[in-house]
Amino acid sequence: xxxxxxxxxxxxxxxxxxxxxxxxxxxxxxxxxxxxxxxxxxxxxxxxxxxxxxxxxxxxxxxxxxxxxxxxxxxxxxxxxxxxxxxxxxxxxxxxxxxxxxxxxxxxxxxxxxxxxxxxxxxxxxxxxxxxxxxxxxxxxxxxxxxxxxxxxxxxxxxxxxxxxxxxxxxxxxxxxxxxxxxxxxxxxxxxxxxxxxxxxxxxxxxxxxxxxxxxxxxxxxxxxxxxxxxxxxxxxxxxxxxxxxxxxxxxxxxxxxxxxxxxxxxxxxxxxxxxxxxxxxxxxxxxxxxxxxxxxxxxxxxxxxxxxxxxxxxxxxxxxxxxxxxxxxxxxxxxxxxxxxxxxxxxxxxxxxxxxxxxxxxxxxxxxxxxxxxxxxxxxxxxxxxxxxxxxxxxxxxxxxxxxxxxxxxxxxxxxxxxxxxxxxxxxxxxxxxxxxxxxxxxxxxxxxxxxxxxxxxxxxxxxxxxxxxxxxxxxxxxxxxxxxxxxxxxxxxxxxxxxxxxxxxxxxxxxxxxxxxxxxxxxxxxxxxxxxxxxx
Amino acid sequence: xxxxxxxxxxxxxxxxxxxxxxxxxxxxxxxxxxxxxxxxxxxxxxxxxxxxxxxxxxxxxxxxxxxxxxxxxxxxxxxxxxxxxxxxxxxxxxxxxxxxxxxxxxxxxxxxxxxxxxxxxxxxxxxxxxxxxxxxxxxxxxxxxxxxxxxxxxxxxxxxxxxxxxxxxxxxxxxxxxxxxxxxxxxxxxxxxxxxxxxxxxxxxxxxxxxxxxxxxxxxxxxxxxxxxxxxxxxxxxxxxxxxxxxxxxxxxxxxxxxxxxxxxxxxxxxxxxxxxxxxxxxxxxxxxxxxxxxxxxxxxxxxxxxxxxxxxxxxxxxxxxxxxxxxxxxxxxxxxxxxxxxxxxxxxxxxxxxxxxxxxxxxxxxxxxxxxxxxxxxxxxxxxxxxxxxxxxxxxxxxxxxxxxxxxxxxxxxxxxxxxxxxxxxxxxxxxx
Numbered sequence: 001x002x003x004x005x006x007x008x009x010x011x012x013x014x015x016x017x018x019x020x021x022x023x024x025x026x027x028x029x030x031x032x033x034x035x036x037x038x039x040x041x042x043x044x045x046x047x048x049x050x051x052x053x054x055x056x057x058x059x060x061x062x063x064x065x066x067x068x069x070x071x072x073x074x075x076x077x078x079x080x081x082x083x084x085x086x087x088x089x090x091x092x093x094x095x096x097x098x099x100x101x102x103x104x105x106x107x108x109x110x111x112x113x114x115x116x117x118x119x120x121x122x123x124x125x126x127x128x129x130x131x132x133x134x135x136x137x138x139x140x141x142x143x144x145x146x147x148x149x150x151x152x153x154x155x156x157x158x159x160x161x162x163x164x165x166x167x168x169x170x171x172x173x174x175x176x177x178x179x180x181x182x183x184x185x186x187x188x189x190x191x192x193x194x195x196x197x198x199x200x201x202x203x204x205x206x207x208x209x210x211x212x213x214x215x216x217x218x219x220x221x222x223x224x225x226x227x228x229x230x231x232x233x234x235x236x237x238x239x240x241x242x243x244x245x246x247x248x249x250x251x252x253x254x255x256x257x258x259x260x261x262x263x264x265x266x267x268x269x270x271x272x273x274x275x276x277x278x279x280x281x282x283x284x285x286x287x288x289x290x291x292x293x294x295x296x297x298x299x300x301x302x303x304x305x306x307x308x309x310x311x312x313x314x315x316x317x318x319x320x321x322x323x324x325x326x327x328x329x330x331x332x333x334x335x336x337x338x339x340x341x342x343x344x345x346x347x348x349x350x351x352x353x354x355x356x357x358x359x360x361x362x363x364x365x366x367x368x369x370x371x372x373x374x375x376x377x378x379x380x381x382x383x384x385x386x387x388x389x390x391x392x393x394x395x396x397x398x399x400x401x402x403x404x405x406x407x408x409x410x411x412x413x414x415x416x417x418x419x420x421x422x423x424x425x426x427x428x429x430x431x432x433x434x435x436x437x438x439x440x441x442x443x444x445x446x447x448x449x450x451x452x453x454x455x456x457x458x459x460x461x462x463x464x465x466x467x468x469x470x471x472x473x474x475x476x477x478x479x480x481x482x483x484x485x486x487x488x489x490x491x492x493x494x495x496x497x498x499x500x501x502x503x504x505x506x507x508x509x510x511x512x513x514x515x516x517x518x519x520x521x522x523x524x525x526x527x528x529x530x531x532x533x534x535x536x537x538x
Numbered sequence: 539x540x541x542x543x544x545x546x547x548x549x550x551x552x553x554x555x556x557x558x559x560x561x562x563x564x565x566x567x568x569x570x571x572x573x574x575x576x577x578x579x580x581x582x583x584x585x586x587x588x589x590x591x592x593x594x595x596x597x598x599x600x601x602x603x604x605x606x607x608x609x610x611x612x613x614x615x616x617x618x619x620x621x622x623x624x625x626x627x628x629x630x631x632x633x634x635x636x637x638x639x640x641x642x643x644x645x646x647x648x649x650x651x652x653x654x655x656x657x658x659x660x661x662x663x664x665x666x667x668x669x670x671x672x673x674x675x676x677x678x679x680x681x682x683x684x685x686x687x688x689x690x691x692x693x694x695x696x697x698x699x700x701x702x703x704x705x706x707x708x709x710x711x712x713x714x715x716x717x718x719x720x721x722x723x724x725x726x727x728x729x730x731x732x733x734x735x736x737x738x739x740x741x742x743x744x745x746x747x748x749x750x751x752x753x754x755x756x757x758x759x760x761x762x763x764x765x766x767x768x769x770x771x772x773x774x775x776x777x778x779x780x781x782x783x784x785x786x787x788x789x790x791x792x793x794x795x796x797x798x799x800x801x802x803x804x805x806x807x808x809x810x811x812x813x814x815x816x817x818x819x820x821x822x823x824x825x826x827x828x829x830x831x832x833x834x835x836x837x838x839x840x841x842x843x844x845x846x847x848x849x850x851x852x853x854x855x856x857x858x859x860x861x862x863x864x865x866x867x868x869x870x871x872x873x874x875x876x877x878x879x880x881x882x883x884x885x886x887x888x889x890x891x892x893x894x895x896x897x898x899x900x901x902x903x904x905x906x907x908x909x910x911x912x913x914x915x916x917x918x919x920x921x922x923x924x925x926x927x928x929x930x931x932x933x934x935x936x937x938x939x940x941x942x943x944x945x946x947x948x949x950x951x952x953x954x955x956x957x958x959x960x961x962x963x964x965x966x967x968x969x970x971x972x
Binding site: 004064095 | 562563567568570571574575577578580581584585590591592594595599621622625626629735783786787788792827830831835838839841842843844845846847848849852853854857861875878879880882883884885887888890891892893894895896898901902907910914917918921925928929932933934
C-alpha cells in the first residue's frame with residue numbers, strides 16, 4: 001500500500017535528530033509560502049473587461065471596500081491588544097495565571113517586579129516555584145504593613161496591592177517603555193519579570209524604629225519635608241508575610257497585627273492636637289495672653305472643669321496648684337496648658353476650627369499611593385463634626401480629647417505642615433513621583449511663629465527630653481487619656497532641624513503613659529541615628 | 539518569439555466578454571503549502587507520542603486529490619471568472635484542512651464520514667460554477683418568491699422538528715438546515731429587486747416605493763421573527779446585513795445603511811433586555827473579567843490561547859486547543875492564532891481581504907441585475923461571516939455563534955460555503971466558448 005510506505009518515510013523523518021531544525025524551517029517555509037501567495041493575490045489587478053454599459057449594471061461600490069478593510073484593521077488592532085500587549089492588562093495576566101493550563105503560556109512566568117528601598121535593598125522579590133510565582137519578603141515582619149503581601153490564597157495588601165499594575169509592567173507611555181515593548185514581543189520569557197519599584201522607604205531607619213518600639217504596640221512614621229516622602233512607617237504588632245496561615249486570620253486578637261496602626265488606627269490625639277488649635281488661632285489673628293485659673297476652665301455649671309496636669313500632680317503631693325497665671329500662646333504650648341487651649345478653642349470657635357481641619361486635608365481619605373488606589377488609605381479624622389457641638393464639647397476637642405480620633409500619619413502631617421510653611425504635603429512612596437499637597441494648615445506667617453513655639457516646647461517645655469546640642473528639634477508631646485484604669489497613649493510629633501526642616505515624624509506608643517516618657521525617647525533615638533548617618537548635615 | 543505571437547492572441551481574446559487570465563497563485567505552490575502544513579501537523583503528533591496511521595494521511599490525500607481534480611476540471615471547462623478566486627478559495631481551504639486535521643486528536647476531530655465533507659464540497663462548488671456560468675443563473679430570475687417560500691419552510695420545519703444543542707437548532711441527524719438560508723435568501727432578495735430596480739433607484743428610507751417596501755419589510759419581519767424564536771441571532775444579523783448591502787446597491791442611497799445600523803443597535807438593545815441568553819453574551823463581551831469562570835470563560839480562554847501564541851505562534855500542531863471549549867466551531871480562529879501567531883493572523887486577514895475582493899469582482903463583471911445582486915448578496919454575507927466570527931473571538935463584538943466559513947468544523951456550513959463560492963465563480967464567468 002502506498003499509504004503505509006509514505007507513513008514509514010514520514011515517521012523515520014519525524015524521529016530523526018534533524019527534525020527539530022527541519023520543522024523550524026518548515027514553519028518559516030509555510031509562512032513564507034503563505035505570505036507570497038497572499039501578496040500575489042492582493043496585488044493582482046482586476047482585468048479590464050469590455051462590457052456594454054447597461055442601466056441595470058450593479059456592483060459593490062467602493063465605499064464597501066473601505067468599510068471592509070477598515071473593519072479588518074480594527075480586528076487586527078483589537079487582537080494585538082490581547083495577543084501582543086496582553087501583559088498590559090493586569091486582570092488578563094491574573095486570569096491566565098489562575099486558569100490557563102497551557103504550560104508554555106509565558107503568562108505563567110510573568111511576575112511582579114522587585115520592591116526596593118531607597119538604597120536598592122530588596123523588600124520584596126519574586127521566586128518561581130513549581131506551583132507558580134511566590135513573593136519573598138527578606139525583612140520578614142518589618143515592612144508587613146507598608147509593603148504588605150501578595151499571596152495566592154490570601155490576596156494582596158499594602159504596596160503589593162496598590163502598585164500591582166506597575167509591578168507587573170502594566171503602565172506604559174514613555175518612549176523607553178515602547179522600546180522595552182518591542183524587545184518584549186520578540187522574547188517574552190526574558191522580560192517576564194516586571195519593573196523594579198524603588199520606594200522612598202529606608203530599611204535601616206525602619207529597622208531602627210522597629211527595634212525601638214520593640215514589643216510595645218504603636219507606630220512610628222518619618223516623613224521627608226517638603227517632599228512628603230515616607231522614610232519609615234512602622235506599625236506594631238506586625239506579622240510575617242512569608243508565613244501567612246489561616247489561623248492568623250481566624251483569631252480575633254486584641255493585638256490586631258493586620259491593622260496598619262500608622263494609617264488606619266483611631267486614637268485620641270491628646271495634646272499633640274494643640275498644634276492645630278494654635279494654627280487656627282494664629283490664623284484668626286489671636287495675640288496676647290489668656291488667664292489660666294488654677295481651678296480650671298469650664299463652659300457651664302454642670303460640666304466638670306478642664307484642668308492642667310499640674311493641678312493633679314500637686315494634688316497627689318498634697319500641695320495646692322497656683323496655675324500658670326496669664327500666659328501667651330507660646331508658653332501655653334510649651335507647658336501644654338489644657339486650661340489655656342480649652343478657652344482658646346472656644347474663643348476661636350467651631351467654624352474656624354472646622355475650616356482649619358477641613359482645609360488641612362485630614363477629614364477625607366487619601367491613599368498614600370495615589371488617588372485611585374484602594375489600599376494604603378489614611379483614615380479620615382473621626383468625631384470632628386463641630387457643627388452641632390456644645391461649647392464644652394468644643395473645649396474637649398481643643399485639647400484633643402472627647403470624640404476626636406486620629407491616626408499617627410495625620411499627626412505626622414500636622415508637624416510636616418508647620419515645618420513646611422503651613423502647607424501639608426501628600427505622603428509619597430516613590431522618589432520620582434512629583435510632590436503634591438494634601439492641604440493647608442495655616443498661613444506661612446502663622447507657621448513660622450508656630451515653628452518657633454514648637455522649638456520652645458523642646459527647649460523649655462514638656463519636650464525637654466529631646467533637646468540635643470547638635471540638632472535643633474521642634475516637637476509636641478501628647479498624653480491621651482483612654483478611660484479609667486488604663487494607661488494613656490503616649491505621643492510625640494515634631495520636626496528637625498527647626499531652621500530648615502528635613503524630617504517630620506510622629507511616634508505613638510499605645511498605653512505608654514506620658515508623651516515624654518515613652519514616645520519621646522524613641523523619637524530621640526531615631527533622630528540620633530539620623531545624625532549619625534549624616535541626614536541633617538547640609 | 540513569444541512577443542510576436544501575443545498580438546494575435548490578444549485580438550482573439552478581446553472578442554470574448556472576459557479574457558482568460560492566469561491565476562496569480564499556481565496550484566503547485568498551494569499544494570506545497572499544504573504539504574508543509576501536513577508535515578508540521580503530523581510531526582507534532584508524533585512528537586506528542588502518538589502513533590501515526592494511514593488514516594491520518596487521508597484528509598490530506600483527499601484534499602490534494604480533490605483540489606487537483608477541481609483545478610483540472612475548471613481548466614478543461616474553460617474557467618474565466620475572477621482570475622484569482624479559485625486560488626484564494628483553495629488557500630483558505632488549506633488553512634481549514636490543517637486546522638481541522640490538527641484537532642483530529644482532540645475531542646472534536648475529523649473522523650469517519652466527515653472525511654468526505656471536503657471532497658464533496660469541492661464537487662458541489664464545481665457544480666454550482668457549472669450551473670451558474672455564462673449567465674445560466676438568469677433562469678432563476680423569476681423564482682424569487684419560490685426561494686422565499688423555501689426559506690420559510692426551512693425555518694418552520696426547524697421550529698417544529700428541530701432539537702436544541704448549545705443554543706443552536708439542529709435538524710434530524712445533526713444537520714443544520716438553517717444554513718440553506720444562506721443560499722435561499724440572497725436568491726429570493728435578488729429575484730425581488732431585479733424586476734423593480736427603477737422603482738427603488740435613488741430612494742432613501744424616507745421615501746421608498748410604498749408597496750414594495752411593505753412586501754420587503756413584512757417578509758423580513760416574518761422570517762427573522764421565526765429565527766429569533768429559535769434564538770438564531772447570528773443568522774438574523776447575517777441576513778439583515780446582506781439585505782442592507784443589497785438595498786444600498788439597488789437604491790444607490792447610503793441612508794439605508796444608516797437606518798439598518800440604527801435598527802441593529804436597537805435590536806441588540808432588545809436582545810439585551812429581553813433574552814437572558816443574549817444578555818449573558820453581551821455582558822461577557824463588555825467585561826469578560828466580571829465573571830471570568832462563568833460567562834467570560836470561553837472568550838478568555840480563547841484570548842489566553844492567542845496570548846500564549848504571541849507574535850510567531852507555537853507552531854502548527856504545537857498548541858493546546860483542547861483547553862478551549864467549542865474550539866473547532868466558534869473559536870477556531872483562536873486555535874489558529876495560538877499556533878500561527880499574530881503573523882499568521884495578519885496573513886489570514888490579508889487572504890480574506892483578497893478573497894472578498896475577488897468575490898466582489900463577480901458582481902461587477904456581470905451585466906445582469908439578478909446575477910449581480912446574487913453576487914453582491916453572497917459576497918456581503920461571506921464578508922460579514924468572516925468579520926463577525928473573528929471579531930467575536932478578539933472581543934470586538936459579542937460572540938454570536940456564527941462559524942468561520944471553510945475553517946470551522948461542520949458539514950452543512952462547508953457545503954453551503956462551497957456552493958456560494960461556486961456561484962460567485964460562475965456569476966463572474968461569462969466567457970462563451972474557447
